[in-house]
Amino acid sequence: xxxxxxxxxxxxxxxxxxxxxxxxxxxxxxxxxxxxxxxxxxxxxxxxxxxxxxxxxxxxxxxxxxxxxxxxxxxxxxxxxxxxxxxxxxxxxxxxxxxxxxxxxxxxxxxxxxxxxxxxxxxxxxxxxxxxxxxxxxxxxxxxxxxxxxxxxxxxxxxxxxxxxxxxxxxxxxxxxxxxxxxxxxxxxxxxxxxxxxxxxxxxxxxxxxxxxxxxxxxxxxxxxxxxxxxxxxxxxxxxxxxxxxxxxxxxxxxxxxxxxxxxxxxxxxxxxxxxxxxxxxxxxxxxxxxxxxxxxxxxxxxxxxxxxxxxxxxxxxxxxxxxxxxxxxxxxxxxxxxxxxxxxxxxxxxxxxxxxxxxxxxxxxxxxxxxxxxxxxxxxxxxxxxxxxxxxxxxxxxxxxxxxxxxxxxxxxxxxxxxxxxxxxxxxxxxxxxxxxxxxxxx
Amino acid sequence: xxxxxxxxxxxxxxxxxxxxxxxxxxxxxxxxxxxxxxxxxxxxxxxxxxxxxxxxxxxxxxxxxxxxxxxxxxxxxxxxxxxxxxxxxxxxxxxxxxxxxxxxxxxxxxxxxxxxxxxxxxxxxxxxxxxxxxxxxxxxxxxxxxxxxxxxxxxxxxxxxxxxxxxxxxxxxxxxxxxxxxxxxxxxxxxxxxxxxxxxxxxxxxxxxxxxxxxxxxxxxxxxxxxxxxxxxxxxxxxxxxxxxxxxxxxxxxxxxxxxxxxxxxxxxxxxxxxxxxxxxxxxxxxxxxxxxxxxxxxxxxxxxxxxxxxxxxxxxxxxxxxxxxxxxxxxxxxxxxxxxxxxxxxxxxxxxxxxxxxxxxxxxxxxxxxxxxxxxxxxxxxxxxxxxxxxxxxxxxxxxxxxxxxxxxxxxxxxxxxxxxxxxxxxxxxxxxxxxxxxxxxx
Numbered sequence: 001x002x003x004x005x006x007x008x009x010x011x012x013x014x015x016x017x018x019x020x021x022x023x024x025x026x027x028x029x030x031x032x033x034x035x036x037x038x039x040x041x042x043x044x045x046x047x048x049x050x051x052x053x054x055x056x057x058x059x060x061x062x063x064x065x066x067x068x069x070x071x072x073x074x075x076x077x078x079x080x081x082x083x084x085x086x087x088x089x090x091x092x093x094x095x096x097x098x099x100x101x102x103x104x105x106x107x108x109x110x111x112x113x114x115x116x117x118x119x120x121x122x123x124x125x126x127x128x129x130x131x132x133x134x135x136x137x138x139x140x141x142x143x144x145x146x147x148x149x150x151x152x153x154x155x156x157x158x159x160x161x162x163x164x165x166x167x168x169x170x171x172x173x174x175x176x177x178x179x180x181x182x183x184x185x186x187x188x189x190x191x192x193x194x195x196x197x198x199x200x201x202x203x204x205x206x207x208x209x210x211x212x213x214x215x216x217x218x219x220x221x222x223x224x225x226x227x228x229x230x231x232x233x234x235x236x237x238x239x240x241x242x243x244x245x246x247x248x249x250x251x252x253x254x255x256x257x258x259x260x261x262x263x264x265x266x267x268x269x270x271x272x273x274x275x276x277x278x279x280x281x282x283x284x285x286x287x288x289x290x291x292x293x294x295x296x297x298x299x300x301x302x303x304x305x306x307x308x309x310x311x312x313x314x315x316x317x318x319x320x321x322x323x324x325x326x327x328x329x330x331x332x333x334x335x336x337x338x339x340x341x342x343x344x345x346x347x348x349x350x351x352x353x354x355x356x357x358x359x360x361x362x363x364x365x366x367x368x369x370x371x372x373x374x375x376x377x378x379x380x381x382x383x384x385x386x387x388x389x390x391x392x393x394x395x396x397x398x399x400x401x402x403x404x405x406x407x408x409x410x411x412x413x414x415x416x417x418x419x420x421x422x423x424x425x426x427x428x429x430x431x432x433x434x435x436x437x438x439x440x441x442x443x444x
Numbered sequence: 445x446x447x448x449x450x451x452x453x454x455x456x457x458x459x460x461x462x463x464x465x466x467x468x469x470x471x472x473x474x475x476x477x478x479x480x481x482x483x484x485x486x487x488x489x490x491x492x493x494x495x496x497x498x499x500x501x502x503x504x505x506x507x508x509x510x511x512x513x514x515x516x517x518x519x520x521x522x523x524x525x526x527x528x529x530x531x532x533x534x535x536x537x538x539x540x541x542x543x544x545x546x547x548x549x550x551x552x553x554x555x556x557x558x559x560x561x562x563x564x565x566x567x568x569x570x571x572x573x574x575x576x577x578x579x580x581x582x583x584x585x586x587x588x589x590x591x592x593x594x595x596x597x598x599x600x601x602x603x604x605x606x607x608x609x610x611x612x613x614x615x616x617x618x619x620x621x622x623x624x625x626x627x628x629x630x631x632x633x634x635x636x637x638x639x640x641x642x643x644x645x646x647x648x649x650x651x652x653x654x655x656x657x658x659x660x661x662x663x664x665x666x667x668x669x670x671x672x673x674x675x676x677x678x679x680x681x682x683x684x685x686x687x688x689x690x691x692x693x694x695x696x697x698x699x700x701x702x703x704x705x706x707x708x709x710x711x712x713x714x715x716x717x718x719x720x721x722x723x724x725x726x727x728x729x730x731x732x733x734x735x736x737x738x739x740x741x742x743x744x745x746x747x748x749x750x751x752x753x754x755x756x757x758x759x760x761x762x763x764x765x766x767x768x769x770x771x772x773x774x775x776x777x778x779x780x781x782x783x784x785x786x787x788x789x790x791x792x793x794x795x796x797x798x799x800x801x802x803x804x805x806x807x808x809x810x811x812x813x814x815x816x817x818x819x820x821x822x823x824x825x826x827x828x829x830x831x832x833x834x835x836x837x838x839x840x841x842x843x844x845x846x847x848x849x850x851x852x853x854x855x856x857x858x859x860x861x862x863x864x865x866x867x868x869x870x871x872x873x874x875x876x877x878x879x880x881x882x883x884x885x886x887x888x
Contacts, residue, residue: 023640023641023642024642025642025644025662027661027662027663148627151627152627152628155624155627155628156628160624161623161624161627162606162623162624179605179606179623179624179627180599180604180605180606180623183592183595183596183599183605183623183627184596184599184600196467197467198467198468198469200469215686216686216687216690217471218469218471219471219683219686221665221682221683238665238682238686239663239665241686242659242660242663242682242685242686242689243660245686245689245690246660246689246781249693250777250781253697253700253773253777254773254774254777256697256773257769257770257772257773257774257863258766258769258770259770259773259774262774265778265783266774266775266778266783266784266792267778267783267784267788267791267792267795271795271798271799271802272802274774274795274799275798275799275802275803275806278767278770278799278803279802279803279806279807281766282763282766282767282770282803282807282837283806283807283810285762285763285766286759286762286763286807286810286811286833287810287814289758289759289762289763290759292758292759292762293755293756293757293758293759294755296754296755296757296758297752297754297755300751300754300755303747303751303754304748304751307744307747307748308741310740310741310744310747310754311737311738311740311741311744312737313737313740313757313758314733314736314737314740314757314761314871314872314875315730315733315734315736315737317758317761318729318730318733318736318867318868318871319726319729319730319733321765321864321867322702322725322726322729322864323722323726325701325702325863325864326701326702326703326722326726328701329697329698329700329701329703330698330701330703330706330710330718331710333694333697333698334709334710334711337690337694339709339710339711340710340711344711347711348710348711351710351711351715351718354715354719355715355718355719355722358715358716358719358723359719359722359723359726362719362723362727363723363726363727363730366727366730366731367730370731389730393726419701419769419863419864420765420766420769420863423762423765423867424762427758427762428758431758
């Protein structure tokens, strides 16, 4: 389809383009626009049927949105802004420089302008900031026939009509009714009788993660948002929730790799910002590694007399770090999904001790065989190394599973108790164990 | 609400319970059931209004599903299975022991049984295995009025009526039309004229991840699934996609912590299975750590003569591992979200070199100051350690950013190129650099 449009553009056959394009998916048109050069994309954007322009606009990149706004007439801007769903308009304006924001607001009609300004007041990442206000609201006393007429009259501008809300004269949320129920009901039935009064809803100030959890728990596709007086002020739809879920996952992952989460895509972030988000943790962990260094210093004499001991330091440290990271990752993810609660701490602890005994013994045995038969290391030293390894794995799993839960209990984000931090802690402990056992075993 | 029901149960007021419970949300009832003891939960389950029982059943845990099936009569089983949406029935049966599966299939009506058996043939994690067949299909030549009548007659058993599909006499998918378009259209309009022919669809054998990507790209809430002859065989709904997205995220995270992904929740997995999923990588990485050990062995003489060098091993290794993990995590996640492509390799490489220069210099400077002023280490040695640190950070970032992209190019899962593996590789390289520089600097 794209190739066809490009050919038609080269031949200036705009009427044919208009026809073809009106059959295309909005997202595909936006993709096509992003591939064109700046003159062509403006031509194509202006050919778009009026009812598609705002939709397509909401799917192109931020750079392109800015370019379009700076290139089209005030009247065209007005049309687009007034046609955008409010949540898309707010998302877009939040990312624009202030001259673009001013230009857009100047050309929006008064109601839109007022609404946008109101949205700007909700805290970032709150339900209020991700909701949209284009929902269908019905009244209790309406018959199904009246409700359908109301939907027909107002539905064209709504983000969804699949779920309708019932409010009283003061806009308080009273119930919810699906379009399916409306269509399947007798046309003389009354909305108040068949609506569902057990409405799951969010508050404007709820965190978006809380909102996403409600969607997951109740398999929702849309959720009403109410204010302090339980008045219905907006709805959140599932397409935004899917984005939020991925955002939260990315954030957790960045934290787990000892970074402050990025807000932009990687490729769009400058090296300086990237470095800024990484340096704090790198510094903290670098300085913490001094503990492990000091332990080595303390046992310098031992290392001097049994030189081969130094060569096992990487293996002990790495295996400890890996064993701890595995446990902490499982627990952090389990808590993020709500599968593990802080009250499960003891269960988790016992499980990890069992796992570490199994895994630790296998690792120690394999290592013992390798050291004695392949590397021809002294049996006494091999035994000592493998015993240290077993203890290291056990301690690593205990720490890896306990710290994330402890963090959660202290209302910290469990995601920081992941691989890097666990590794640093386990390193120091593992080396202490290793050297203590070595001095006992070897009588030094 | 839960407390009220529990009280009513103690007082055996079953009629009141029935009334209360019919107003509750399905998910909340399922939660309540899971909290009750086995006799009470059976009583409550049997009180459920017939039309709710199957829905509630699909939300309780697998253990409870099995217990319920083993405890109720054949006739009750039949009612539940026939009422379940097909995708829920298949999900549930896939996890049950064979005697339960047999019992359930024996009591299902013939059509349900045939359909379930057909679903069992789709590969795990394919679109076919997650779809459901309860969709509304219309014909091109229907008027809107006829379409609405058709929906009213059949809609009650469909998973969604919000999106309807248009098929020809041989069930080939011809178009899609939303309930919104149907409601807003004139009742004499013809479906074929207003339907959308540009239908985004998946194939039964497509991987569920591909399906999830389509949902994300096009902001879908439902997606049709077709077979080889482009016949419509089912639909996938967004609630299943949200679960799939979280599943895929969990899988990636487990791989990134050097584990084979778990299929069950952590708390429900036995220590032996947990150990099994972790041991392979632990063994591989433990043995790989020998490389770093061998490098230490090789420079034994150096370490003997300048004893303090050993104490910096943990800091160099840890900082290298952390710097590499940061880069690899960003790249792996960026690729999973489709933000970074293999063709961006050079861009990523250049960016990481820039970042590593900034971060590396800061780390080296801070460390230098600390070593010289706080620890009173010889300036020459401090300079040497910090220069090694800078080089280690640069190499770690280069490896951390390159290997995930290389893995993707070789059609491996980039997620394995995460922290643990990167750390092991960087360890060996970092130690080589450190000792080489030390021998040059110190002329040993």
